[in-house]
Amino acid sequence: MTAPPGIERILFTEEQVNQRIKEVAAEISARYRGRDLKLIAVLKGAVFFLTALARAIEIPVKIDFLAISSFGGSGPGMVRIAKDLDHPIQDEDILLVEDIVDTGFTTRYLLQTLAGREPRSLGICTLLDRTVRRIVPVPVDYRCFEIPDRFVVGCGLDFQQRYRNLGYIAVMDPEKS
Amino acid sequence: MAILTISGAPASRFEDVAHGCSRLLGFELITESRISKWMAEEFGETPVPDRAWRPAAVSILARLATEHHLVICLGGAESLFPASPFTLRAGIVAPEAHRIGNVMLDQRLERPEAKTALARMDREAKHQRKIRSGRTQPLPDSFDLMLNSGHLDATQMTEVIQAAAAARRLHEQGLLAASVEAQMQFETRLKLARHGIIPAGQARLMRAAFSHPSEQVFANLLDFYRIPWEYEPRSFPLQWDKDGRVIEAFTPDFYLPEFDLYVELTTMKQALVTRKNRKIKLLRAVYPHINIQVFYQKDYQDLVFKHGLKEAVR
Numbered sequence: 001m002t003a004p005p006g007i008e009r010i011l012f013t014e015e016q017v018n019q020r021i022k023e024v025a026a027e028i029s030a031r032y033r034g035r036d037l038k039l040i041a042v043l044k045g046a047v048f049f050l051t052a053l054a055r056a057i058e059i060p061v062k063i064d065f066l067a068i069s070s071f072g073g074s075g076p077g078m079v080r081i082a083k084d085l086d087h088p089i090q091d092e093d094i095l096l097v098e099d100i101v102d103t104g105f106t107t108r109y110l111l112q113t114l115a116g117r118e119p120r121s122l123g124i125c126t127l128l129d130r131t132v133r134r135i136v137p138v139p140v141d142y143r144c145f146e147i148p149d150r151f152v153v154g155c156g157l158d159f160q161q162r163y164r165n166l167g168y169i170a171v172m173d174p175e176k177s
Numbered sequence: 178m179a180i181l182t183i184s185g186a187p188a189s190r191f192e193d194v195a196h197g198c199s200r201l202l203g204f205e206l207i208t209e210s211r212i213s214k215w216m217a218e219e220f221g222e223t224p225v226p227d228r229a230w231r232p233a234a235v236s237i238l239a240r241l242a243t244e245h246h247l248v249i250c251l252g253g254a255e256s257l258f259p260a261s262p263f264t265l266r267a268g269i270v271a272p273e274a275h276r277i278g279n280v281m282l283d284q285r286l287e288r289p290e291a292k293t294a295l296a297r298m299d300r301e302a303k304h305q306r307k308i309r310s311g312r313t314q315p316l317p318d319s320f321d322l323m324l325n326s327g328h329l330d331a332t333q334m335t336e337v338i339q340a341a342a343a344a345r346r347l348h349e350q351g352l353l354a355a356s357v358e359a360q361m362q363f364e365t366r367l368k369l370a371r372h373g374i375i376p377a378g379q380a381r382l383m384r385a386a387f388s389h390p391s392e393q394v395f396a397n398l399l400d401f402y403r404i405p406w407e408y409e410p411r412s413f414p415l416q417w418d419k420d421g422r423v424i425e426a427f428t429p430d431f432y433l434p435e436f437d438l439y440v441e442l443t444t445m446k447q448a449l450v451t452r453k454n455r456k457i458k459l460l461r462a463v464y465p466h467i468n469i470q471v472f473y474q475k476d477y478q479d480l481v482f483k484h485g486l487k488e489a490v491r
Contacts, residue, residue, distance in 0.1 A: 079401050080332050105402040112190070115278035116271075116326075120288065122281060135433070135440060135470055136404065139285050 004153075004163055006176040012145055014167035017127075017155055018052070020144045024125065025056030028095065028142060033059050035093045036120070042110065043067040043083065045099035048156035048164060049127040053097060062092075066110065079109050094119040095141075098126040099156040104136030111138065127155060128169070145169070178242035178263055178353035179204065181342060182254035184315075185269030187298035188276040188283070189326060192435070193403045194269055195250030197335035200400050202342060204246040207238065208405060210434040212251065220374055227308040231257065232368035234309075239361040242353040252302055255319045256310035263350045267338050268320040272327040331403060391442055392430055395472075399431070407432040413467070415459045427456045429469055439469040 012020075028037075039061050041050035047065075054061055067083035094114060101107050107124065115122055125142035132149045151174055153159050154166030159174055181198060185191030192208070199206035215237045216225055225233045235257060241247060249257065255266040273295075280291040280298070303313040322341050324334045342348070353361075387393045387408070399406045410432045416425040429439035443453055457471055 079403065080330070105398070105404065108404075109402055111282050112279065115282040116275040118274045118278060118288075135438065136436060 004166075004172075006159070006172045006174060007153075008150075008171045008173055010168050010170045011147065011150075011152060012169040017144070017167070017169060021049075021052050021127075022056045024142050024144050025053055025058070028053075028125065029058040032093055032095075036062075036091070037095060038062040038064060038089060038092045039095050039097050039125075040064050040066060040085065040089075040114070041097040042106070045156040045158065045164065046097050046127075049099050050097045053125065062087075064089075066113075068106065068109070079106075081113065088117065089114065090118040091120050093121045093123075095123045095125050098124065100128040100130060100147075100152075101126045101138060101140055101143075102130040102133035104134050104138040107138045108136045128152065128157070179246040179342075179347035179350040180238075180242065180249060180258055180264045181247070181338070181347065182249045182251075182257065182264065182266045183269065183338070184250070184252055184254040184267075186271065186276065187252075187302045188279040188295060189269050189271035190279060190331060191269035192250055192405065193331040194267075194324075194334045194338070195248050196400075196403055196405045197331060198338050198342075199248040201335060201339050202246070202248065202348070204248045205241070206405065207241070207247055207249045207251070208434055209251055211407070211410075212237065214410070225374065226372050229369055229372040229374055231309055232365040233374065236362060236365040236369065239353060239358050239365070243355060243358050244352060246347070246350070246352070251309075253306045253309040253315075255315055256312075260318075260321070262345070263347070265322065265338070265342055265345055265347060266320050267322045267324065267341075268315070269334065270323060270325050270327075272325075275327060389442070395431065395440075395442055399433070404433060405435055407434065413460055413464055415456060415463060425456075425459075427460050437468060439467065440472060441469060442472045 037057075037059065039050055039054055041047055041063070043065050044067075050063060054063060064085045064087060065083065066081060066085060069080050069082045096107070096110055096114065098107060101124070111122065111124070123141040124139065126140055127144045129140055129143040129146045130149065131146060147169075150171045151159075152169055153163040153172045154169045156164050157169070158164045159172060163172075181202070181204060183191050183195040183198065195208075196206060198204070212234060216233060219237060220233065234251075238247065238249065238257065251257075255268060258264050258266075260266070277288060277291045277295055280286060280295045281288060284291065284294055286294060306315070307313050322338065324337060326334065329337065387396070392408070396406060396408070408431060409428050412426045412428040414423040414426045416423070418424050429441045431440040431442075432438070433440065441453070441457065443450055454471075457469060460467065460469065
């Protein structure tokens with residue numbers, strides 16, 4: 001695929017991404033071996049990472065998906081579940097799979113929502129962690145990459161719903177797109 | 178005045194409901210952290226004795242109620258004001274499983290440890306309630322409305338309370354009349370005098386008036402995620418002259434009490450960022466215990482792009 005306009009540089013190549021996902025998947029496989037692991041991803045961005053991660057994990061896993069309402073900027077909107085899980089998570093080991101954790105706002109809300117459903121354990125695995133942006137502290141158990149304070153696309157991350165399907169992670173200047 | 182009290186058991190997330198109600202109703206949110214701050218302003222840094230806490234709180238709240246309708250989000254809040262046409266007292270209950278889940282999340286514990294921690298929190302809450310209301314458990318008739326978060330999420334509970342407030346016509350209540358406040362102050366100050374406490378009468382509630390559209394957008398974002406915030410609640414003196422007068426101070430834009438964190442937005446020109454960075458560096462040096470997170474212009478643009486709000490901050 002031709003590099004889209006506005007791409008400044010490739011931060012992590014497809015090979016680097018795949019290699020790192022394998023490493024993290026190995027850690028997860030070791031920790032959850034013999035347990036009942038379910039991966040939960042938030043639509044849409046985390047779908048690409050969840051798929052790659054699940055294929056690299058060496059133990060049986062279940063998957064499920066959530067979607068939340070999007071922020072509109074004005075008016076009395078509040079975050080809420082737009083698409084709920086298909087199945088209960090009681091007594092299961094839950095790993096929330098995120099494409100990126102930055103401010104922590106969304107992750108905090110999702111963790112609160114999941115924690116009330118009696119999982120045996122609750123962890124976070126993220127492809128990208130932009131800790132410099134963190135406002136709300138959230139405990140990240142597994143991260144593939146910590147990234148600088150730049151706008152990135154690829155591997156599920158979009159700009160105006162595009163570029164999620166890039167196999168690499170690139171820094172983008174939205175003004176030049 | 179219209180007063181909505183929202184209280185509940187530890188880890189029931191009644192605070193989220195209170196925050197949502199404050200936003201939907203346009204009432205001012207009174208939290209533990211704000212009450213503590215006002216108590217310090219009124220009575221100095223010496224803690225108010227336990228037995229004087231209730232009249233001290235009522236004295237402050239009565240004054241605020243002359244200018245604002247209030248959502249009071251405190252443990253035992255339902256006992257502060259008696260049942261009346263201008264009050265609505267909501268209680269939030271949550272199944273123990275939900276509360277344990279919240280503790281697991283907040284304290285990063287496995288379920289058995291979270292259960293133990295919750296038991297400890299319940300004991301502490303009972304002790305606090307005993308201090309504030311004289312009872313370890315509220316009486317059943319202490320509430321006008323009870324909601325179960327096992328079957329309603331925070332948004333739904335907020336909407337139910339909003340409907341109840343509309344049915345009670347809370348919005349139509351006037352602010353507390355000065356004469357009524359004077360009577361309440363007389364009564365509470367008599368009680369406080371028994372403990373040797375004389376309020377200074379300084380507590381004031383400043384309504385947020387954002388100085389930049391980006392601050393409004395950021396406040397909306399915090400509201401969207403039900404994260405309680407305060408706008409410019411505190412100024413930090415940074416430099417003093419030889420006579421001890423403050424010659425430079427810094428006022429962060431937001432305070433997030435849940436995380437004890439200040440947030441400063443900088444959407445101005447890069448040339449001015451350097452000056453602000455210097456102030457923040459000084460703030461961290463003078464007040465090393467203060468947590469502050471800075472959102473620079475480029476950070477903010479990314480956040481805004483991500484949420485499709487490009488035009489909203491221009």
